[in-house]
Amino acid sequence: MAREARPAEQAHSDERTHSAEQAHPGTGFLRAITRLDATALVVGSMVGSGIFIVSADIARQVASPGLLLAVWVLSGITTVIGALTYGELAAMFPSAGGQYVYLREGISPLFGYLYGWTLFMVIQTGTIAAVAVAFARFTSVFFPSLSPDVLLGFTVHLPSGPIDVGLSAQRALAIVSVIVLTWINIRGVRTAAFIQTSLTLLKVLSLVGLIVAGLMLGRNPHALAENFGARFWPAGGLHLDTLATLGAAMVGALFAMDAWNNVGFAAGELKNPRRDLPFSMAAGVLTVTVLYLLANLGYLSVLPLSGIAAAPQDRVATAVLQAVFGGAGLALMAAAIMISTFGCNNGLILSGARVYYAMAHDGLFFRKAGALHSRHRTPTPALAVQAVWTCVLCLSGTYSQLLDYVIFAALLFYLLTGVSLFALRRRRPDLERPVRVPAYPWLPALYILLTGAIAVDLLARKPRYTWPGLLIVALGVPVYYGWRLAARRARRAEEELARLDVEEPRP
Secondary structure (H helix, E strand, O other), X not given: OHHHHHHHHHHHHHHOOOOHHHHXXXXXXXXXXXXXXXXXXXXXXXXXXXXXXXXXXXXXXXXXXXXXXXXXXXXXXXXXXXXXXXHHHHHHOOOOOOHHHHHHHHOOHHHHHHHHHHHHHHHHHHHHHHHHHHHHHHHOOOOOOOOOOOOEEEEEXXXXXXXXXXXXXXHHHHHHHHHHXXXXXXXXXXXXXXXXXXXXXXXXXXXXXXXXXXXXXXXXHHHHHHHXXXXXXXXXXXXXXXXXXXXXXXXXXXXXXXXXXXXXXXHHHEOOHHHHHHHHHHHHHHHHHHHHHHHHHXXXXXXXXXXXXXXXXXXXXXXXXXXXXOOHHXXXXXXXXXXXXXHHHHHHHHHHHHHHHHHHHOOOOOHHHHOOOOOOOOOHHHHHHHHHHHHHHHHHOOHHHHHHHHHHHHHHHHHHHXXXXXXXXXXXXXXXXXXXXXXXXXXXXXXXXXXXXXXXXXXXXXXXXXXXXXXXXXOHHHHHHHHHHHHHHHHHHHHHHHHHHHHOOOO
């Protein structure tokens, strides 16, 4: 269906105003992000609170230390292959918008829009809201008055369970953090990039400290004997049901590794995007993969698997540091996660707004979102609208449920982006490709196969999350055609005004 619609879509694409940076520099963005900044953006956007928490849920699902590590290894391999696959696309389209542009050019504008729609409604804004609340939650370790209890609100029952909608002290701090980071990003990309690089360095050092504490300072002979002895691997070995469990458990690890592609959203502000985008994606993802695997080895060196699975509020890293340093471990971990989540959200806020900017230039988002600040050259309206919707999600209390709903849909977009690489190789062989994916076509085909297998596994094992996710994506279809209709009418009105000016010149 997408291929049949392509000619008409392309005709529309030719008429519209393309993304400003696709036309080329000189359209407004300030190219201030270096290769180091871009790599820091990848690492900083990936490392939030997930690595410190999700291993508890994975341990409960797989019930085996070997499978826990296998989940992180397979998730890392999948993500690295994805980064190598995206590298070719990023070098081909070094413009603001990233994955939105890859899908638009590779498959059709509709699929590009559906990705941007889902990104705005849930993926990016929902992640920012969840990370902001995690920042506030760990801040409450130092300020106990920051309660999670909803002061003014009500309860809504969703398929995934009840949620409390309203205002709490933690949600108020989460909103303040989103507003502060949005203001920082409005002030200029140089400032935002400097803060991102600095916070990324701090969070990497914190993660290295956690790894050292687990692997060297807190080695527990009892935990080592239990985790790396006879119980390391399931007694029955690998079979179909075990593989299915492994695939479902990868969801948490994959989303702890997510947002590595966000650097592509800000391609219009990289100093040398054709070279630096592929490098920063591959180097950043590989760095985080190694750190995450070492962190989990550290967990298993200090706590038995049962202790990881039963960590209070799933705070595995906190439990590890408390086992090593006693009561001071809680404060150390809380401070580390505060730095990590704050830096993560800075990267997410910086990059997400660039997608809405590109959509606005294609006539598929609010027109003002395609404007840049006159002095700072940042997409101020896009940053503002992103902040407003994120704050609503913070108040709604639905961010975690919405993220669960969209897991399946997000995997499909990753799969479709891999497909777009093949489509562009076949239909547009003349395009300049400064970087080519290694081992083509086997590596991108493997990426499509892996993401597809995980998506099918989720469809079978977690249907109450997959179908709502598809519904959120599907709701974007009529909205897309509504934007196209509005853009067409606006063009006709402009043409009519221009015609009248020619026929009846103003005095």
